[in-house]
Amino acid sequence: MSGQNIWDKLQNVDRRVFYWILFIALTVPFLSPIGLPITVTPSTQSYYDGLKSIQSGEVVVLSINSGVSAWGDCLPAMIASVHKVYDQGGKLIVWSIGYTDVDITWAKIKEKLPDVFSKWKEGENYVYFGYCPGQETNVALLATNIRAIYPKDVRGVSTDQIPLMKDINGANKIKFVLSSDTGDAQMYYIRQWKNGQVNYEKTGKPPTVAEMGIAMNKSGDMAYYLSGDEFGLVAGSRGAAELEALTGYKGDATITMDSISVSHVLLVLAIILTNISMFATRGKKK
Secondary structure, eight states, X not given: OTTOOHHHHHHTOOHHHHHHHHHHHHHHHHHSOOOOOOOOOHHHHHHHHHHHTOOTTOEEEEEEEOOXXXXXXXXXXXXXXXXXXXXXXXXEEEEESSOTTHHHHHHHHHHHOHHHHTTSOBTTTEEXXXXXXXXXXXXXXXXXXXXXXXXXXXXXXXXXXXXXXXXXXXXXXXXXXXXXXSSSHHHHHXXXXXXXXXXXXXXXXXXXXXXXXXXXXXXXXHHHHHTTXXXXXXXXXXXXXXXXXXXXXXXXXXXXXXXXXXXXXXXXXXXXXXXXXXXXTTTOOX
16 A cells, blocks of 8 residues: 555554464474573473483483373483483483383384484393383382393393393392383382382492473472482473483474474564554554
8 A cells, every 4th residue: 555654564464474474483493403592490400410420331210101192291301311321321221110102102212312222232231121010019019129020121032131131120220210200100219219118228329210291290290309309300391402402412392492482582573563563653644
């Protein structure tokens, strides 16, 4: 329309133009993660500091207690954690005490870390035992007799024949338990491993527990972190993005947070421009 200035035109822009700008802008993080600055919370920093303390040859348990439906919140943190265990020269025991779809999750972790698993040797650097039922009852037994629950790994290899498991049959030889949770599975390890009935004065120090949980559980799970029952807590995709920033591994959580940041910046700019145009044309005759 003739006689319109830029502010008049801004107020009459088709909303679909903004949607296209947003769509195009959001494709950038998915094509190449940006890694926009993010504030690291103390619980995530503590989690990272714990992983950084792993010495070469020390053994860590990854207990996958979250299903495929929680990948958005939990999977990126598990991937970053496995990557850090590898960087530190640690070894990994993997199982699940509550999710029958754990095979899919473990396959995805391996798919996302091809450089790690091309160098790690199964049975020596890591072992995957898969799913077992029983939840806390079996966690209590795992503390003193892993072979009673897992006499063999998913390949069918006897646990006695796995080099990594040669001197390991309970919690006393485990440094950390990293529990991926949608519920309270981390408490099973706190009660039965960290504060349980195993005589660690004779067998060694109890393993300490950390959690990678879904975002909605953070308010309740913080009590375990603040009490010292957990040495770290990574909450949701935001926490996972913080962990990725600390480890230097840009994964799906970084993409998620970059996308949220980009969309929010565009929304704020749109609001600012709309208000400027409104004030600039105020009082103008139609």
